[in-house]
Amino acid sequence: MVKTLHDVCLTCIQNRLDKIPDVGRRLPNVHKEILLERLVNHDILTERYFKTVKKYLFVENLRNVTLYKSNQLTDVMLKTLGERCPNIHQLTIHMCANVTDTGIKAVTKPQKELAVLELRKLASFTGKGLEHLKSPKLKSLDLRGCNAVTTEAVETVTRNNPTISHLILHDCGQLSPNVFASIAKTLKHNLEEIDGCPRPMSDENVIALARFCPNLKSLNLLGGSKVTGNALLELSQGCVRLEALDLSYCYGLQESPENEFLWTLPTSLTRLSLCGVMLSDETLLVETLQRLKRLKSVRLCGIPALNDKTLPKILEHLGGTLEEVDISGSRALTDEGLASIATYCTTLRELDLSICKMLTGRTLLPLLRDTEKALLLKKAFFSVQQIEEEVLLAVVENCNNLEKFDAAGMETLTDHLLSTMAANCPRLKHVGIKGCKQVTDIGVCELARQCPLKYLVLSGIQAITDKTVFTISNHCHDLEEIYLNGCVNVSSTTINYLIDSCLSRVYVQHKTPNLDREHIMGKNIDTGEFCRMDLIQDG
Structure with a gap:
């Protein structure tokens, strides 16, 4: 697989945005959205380059904006985005360390067309930045991993946006035990899906959802150890349209008489x-x-x-x-x-x-x-x-x-099987072959050449080398995640080449502690990286 001409051209424009005359007038909006996302993914959104971005990419009819894992993104940039782009339909800001409530407030306050808002893993975000968000079209709000978000902030944003039907609050550790009951009373029949933090999800909250949210279709109670059979009965009676229910690790339901309420689960599931x-x-x-x-x-x-x-x-x-x-x-x-x-x-x-x-x-x-x-x-x-x-x-x-195949730890998996899979499974995107001892560069390279891989786990396969990473770099341009822990023959140089070659931001995990006596590894205290000690020259 090779990059399409479309992607090659966009990459060229991405790297020379400030050099192409009148580029903003020539680009359709969909390409402006793609370029903005790739500039962020490849850490090109410097303050100097931002002047060009503001001029050519921030336009009034920008609809979909995704800003992922950028330490370059600032509150000032978000303020400019909000001022110049008041008609955003979907906004995602994910793992941007320098974003605070100030920036979120500036970008969300002007939005009246916003339907989907995803603010994930923002360490400095408390939710106060959403107090002025009032979008009559807001349907989906995702705050997962925002550990500093408060109960007051969640109650305010749901009260100001009663049209929300999908709400995700997973891993929001500061929420009070009664927050879900409050949400249920506010959103009522509009709420269709809620994925919450399991710790405060008690009977009181489940019962409130059952009584106030008759249109609930999806509920995640994973880890809700305080949920009992009575709450389950109320849920079954009140939410007769429930389609998806996750009761994983709800330990309160495993013994009699509480487990008998499982007989009452709604038949709509x-x-x-x-x-x-x-x-x-x-x-x-x-x-x-x-x-x-x-x-x-x-x-x-x-x-x-x-x-x-x-x-x-x-x-x-x-x-x-x-x-x-x-x-x-x-x-x-x-x-x-x-x-x-x-x-x-x-x-x-x-x-x-x-x-x-x-x-x-x-x-x-x-x-x-x-x-x-x-x-x-x-x-x-x-x-x-x-x-x-x-x-x-x-x-x-x-x-x-x-599309997805996982065979972690299987000693029977060979290069021949992987090569056969590469030839027969052209839609394969997710492959996990951690610790498969018979696998070498041969099998993995065949997969990379013929399959549109996005997620790849190769941890513990000591036989693979830089050849595998180079092949992935040259063929798997849509790769999103790769795990190479324990792959001692893969260098940091090829990892950097891989990151540069892919279209989106790639999550790479590559730790190589001591695995082979002949390949003694040591941690460089200056860089924090593991290095082959036998290859380090004295002096």
Whole structure:
């Protein structure tokens, strides 16, 4: 894969924006939005260059603005953006260390067309900067990871913008326990989705959501250890349109009599996660799921009651509609029970078998060799050491529409299998092959040449070298994340080349501690980097 002419031209303009005469008049708005995002991603938004950006890219009809992980972005720049661009439809500011409430206030106050606002992981942002935001079209507000945001700020912004239907407050650690009850009373029937911080999510909050938000469609209670069966009953009775519910690690629901309220879950559910809810009652698990006939996604990670008897009973009723099945971490499940997936699941798009130590995957072969069923599978997470090579071969030969594949720690994964996957899976974007000892540059380079990779985990593969990184740099221009921990033969120079070659900002994790006695690593106290000690010259 090579860069398109379109991207090559945009990169040229990006680097010479201040040299091209009258460039602002010649560029359509969609390209101005793309250029602004790439200037930020490649740290070109210096104060000197900002004068050109302000002149040519900040225009009144700018609609979508994404500013990601930039230490160059300042409150002053945001003030200018707000003044010159009052009609933004979607605004994302993510991990920009120098942005404060002052800048957020300046850019959001003039907006009357704003529909989507994402302010993520802004360490100095308390939420006070949103006190003047009043957009009659605001539907989605995402404040995840803004640890300093206060309850007062959240209550103010929801009161001023009652049209909000999607609200994400995950990892906002300063919120008071009753904040969700307050939000429910404010947004009422408009609220359709809420993803909150699990610590304060108590019965009081869930009951308030049930009583005031009848149109709620998606609720994330992950880690809500204080939630009990009574709240679940209220939720089931009040939110009859609920489609997605995450009860992962809600430990208060795993023992009788609280777990019996799982029988009351609304039959409107299409997505349900019970990961980490340590249910041991087999009958309860089976009957709870059998009555939810609309389920398309079910996540049962680590549930003791899931075994060779219960899984077939569940899938006999639900298999025909299920598109996503997560049975990872199951200790009791063997190939005998796994066979029910091949028997009953006719529309499967995602399958997660991670850390199921007793599986070889052999009973999945009828599904993986079925032309129609195999083509439906888009996500396969098979990080199980016992999975047989024949099973992996069936995946890479027949699952031609695969987009995500994870086989971390699998000793049976070879360069031949990766090369076959590269030839047969042209849509593959997400690959995790951490610690696969037989993999070398050969297999990874084939993937890079033929697949549009965006997410790649190669940690612990000591056989790969700079050749792999150079190949990724020259072919995977849309790469967003790469993990190279323990890859001692990959240099910092090639990492920098990779960052420069990609279109978006690339998240790179590359730590190489001592892994090989002949490749002794030491930390350079001046740079903070790990270096090969045997290659450092004296003096």
